[in-house]
Amino acid sequence: MIFCVRDLSRELARAGVPRRLRRRIEAEFTDHLACDPQAELGRAADVARSFADQLGTSRVRRAAFAAFAALAIAGSLFAVAFVSAGWAGPNGSRVYMSSAAAGYAGTVLVLFVPQLALVAGSLAALRAFRRRHDTVIPRREATVIGRRTAVALASGLASMGGLLLLGLEFNGRLAGWWTSLTLAAAAAGTCAIAIALPAFVFAARLRPLARGSAGDLFDDLDGVVPARLQGRPWALACFVAGAVSLAVALSGALQADGIDGALRGLAEALACLIGFALLGRYLGLRGQVPGRRSPIQ
Amino acid sequence: MNADLLKGHLDALILAIVAARPIHGYAIIEELKLRSGGELALPEGTVYPALHRLEHAGLLSSSWSGGARRRRVYRLTRRGRRELGVRRDEWKQFARTVEAVLA
Numbered sequence: 566m567i568f569c570v571r572d573l574s575r576e577l578a579r580a581g582v583p584r585r586l587r588r589r590i591e592a593e594f595t596d597h598l599a600c601d602p603q604a605e606l607g608r609a610a611d612v613a614r615s616f617a618d619q620l621g622t623s624r625v626r627r628a629a630f631a632a633f634a635a636l637a638i639a640g641s642l643f644a645v646a647f648v649s650a651g652w653a654g655p656n657g658s659r660v661y662m663s664s665a666a667a668g669y670a671g672t673v674l675v676l677f678v679p680q681l682a683l684v685a686g687s688l689a690a691l692r693a694f695r696r697r698h699d700t701v702i703p704r705r706e707a708t709v710i711g712r713r714t715a716v717a718l719a720s721g722l723a724s725m726g727g728l729l730l731l732g733l734e735f736n737g738r739l740a741g742w743w744t745s746l747t748l749a750a751a752a753a754g755t756c757a758i759a760i761a762l763p764a765f766v767f768a769a770r771l772r773p774l775a776r777g778s779a780g781d782l783f784d785d786l787d788g789v790v791p792a793r794l795q796g797r798p799w800a801l802a803c804f805v806a807g808a809v810s811l812a813v814a815l816s817g818a819l820q821a822d823g824i825d826g827a828l829r830g831l832a833e834a835l836a837c838l839i840g841f842a843l844l845g846r847y848l849g850l851r852g853q854v855p856g857r858r859s860p861i862q
Numbered sequence: 863m864n865a866d867l868l869k870g871h872l873d874a875l876i877l878a879i880v881a882a883r884p885i886h887g888y889a890i891i892e893e894l895k896l897r898s899g900g901e902l903a904l905p906e907g908t909v910y911p912a913l914h915r916l917e918h919a920g921l922l923s924s925s926w927s928g929g930a931r932r933r934r935v936y937r938l939t940r941r942g943r944r945e946l947g948v949r950r951d952e953w954k955q956f957a958r959t960v961e962a963v964l965a
Contacts, residue, residue, distance in 0.1 A: 568907075586914075589934065593887050593910055596933040600888040607907035615911040623918045700915070 568606040570594050576613035581771050582620075590616065614774050618701040621773035625707045625714075626693040628761075628768035632714045633690035635761035636682055636721045639754030643679060643728055646743075646750040650735075653743030674727020677836050678720045684840075685848060686717030691785050703777025709849030711772070714765055716848065718758055725755045782850040798851035802841040810834035872912055873921075874949035875902070877942055880922060886933045887913060921945050 570591050577587045597604055606612065692710050696702050702710075732747030782798055783790055794801045810830035817826010845851045879885065879893045891909055894902050913936060916922045921942035927935045938946070 590910065590914075592932055593934050594907075596886065596931060597888045597891075597906070597910075599931065604888075604906050607905040612907040612911070615908060616914065619911045619915040620918060623915055627918075 572609035576609045580613045580617035618773040618775050621771045622702045624768035625710050628764040629689040629693035629714050631761040631764040633686050635757045636686040638757040642750035642754045646747040653739040679724040682717050682720035685713045689713035701775050703775045705779035707772050709779045721758045725751045779849050806834040806837035877946040880938045884935045884937045886935050
């Protein structure tokens with residue numbers, strides 16, 4: 566079979582291989598054919614698919630790990646700023662009770678959105694880690710990892726925005742060092758997340774084409790979920806929400822404010838369940854992920 | 863040799879060949895054939911995606927050669943050399959085990 570580089574170029578484009586990478590692959594195959602015009606290089610469509618599968622898999626995995634690392638840094642900075650508020654003034658531990666509109670927006674952004682970033686980022690990294698030895702993963706699975714990474718990065722950026730708002734909102738009401746610390750933490754966290762963005766963009770541009778299912782939350786937590794909850798995503802969500810609620814309520818009780826702790830625990834549990842209902846399918850936690858059709862069938 | 867038998871070992875074979883010297887894609891395939899006495903005649907198009915993947919994983923690096931012909935030359939990175947050592951050990955262990963069972 567005569568291998569035609571022009572066919573390969575067309576198939577690579579159909580597979581979503583970016584132009585610059587395409588040029589390099591074409592040059593390598595042109596050189597190969599110059600060495601041996603009768604070389605058995607296989608079908609152009611198969612070669613293109615192989616590139617998309619292998620590079621798409623590597624890229625989506627790297628994006629998930631990069632996002633997780635960036636969010637770990639941003640999350641640590643966030644925690645330092647948030648926890649240190651307790652020492653920054655008489656009402657430092659209640660900074661989220663501001664009455665200003667910016668304070669409310671900041672409150673939502675610093676209380677709930679970071680948790681979304683943590684969950685989505687951890688699940689993206691967990692799935693990527695579980696598939697770390699696979700040369701190729703199905704397109705649907707790559708879509709799930711990509712969506713989790715996207716949600717994690719977007720939530721991380723929003724959280725840093727919330728931290729910035731909070732810092733500005735309480736400027737003058739809490740100690741000056743806290744405002745400086747919070748603004749610096751927000752800026753540094755934003756930079757960390759921004760550094761992870763290119764890997765995500767590269768991964769989004771090239772996805773594997775292989776067929777197969779995406780799996781669900783039970784694939785992520787294989788070996789961890791109690792047998793009674795296996796195959797019952799909503800039961801597992803309720804279990805997790807209950808555990809989170811209990812932990813928050815206990816922490817409130819330890820701070821000698823049991824009622825506040827119980828209310829916060831209830832809010833956390835509700836947030837867990839609402840998040841699961843809204844994003845569970847999109848993030849591949851329950852049901853099948855429809856995903857986009859592969860450009861090459 | 864059945865191409866399926868090669869599937870799990872292609873990366874190690876490529877790393878072993880690139881470990882010897884900086885080398886371009888066509889020469890890697892020729893070296894594979896030469897070293898295996900012609901037994902490892904896999905579809906040549908499958909080697910290039912693997913080379914790109916190994917480079918993306920940081921096990922290989924590559925650059926355009928400065929000669930008359932534009933060609934991509936691959937080199938083993940430090941991480942790639944470590945990985946090759948691991949793969950060699952794993953293979954020796956595997957071969958010993960299978961040999962012990964089959965003998």
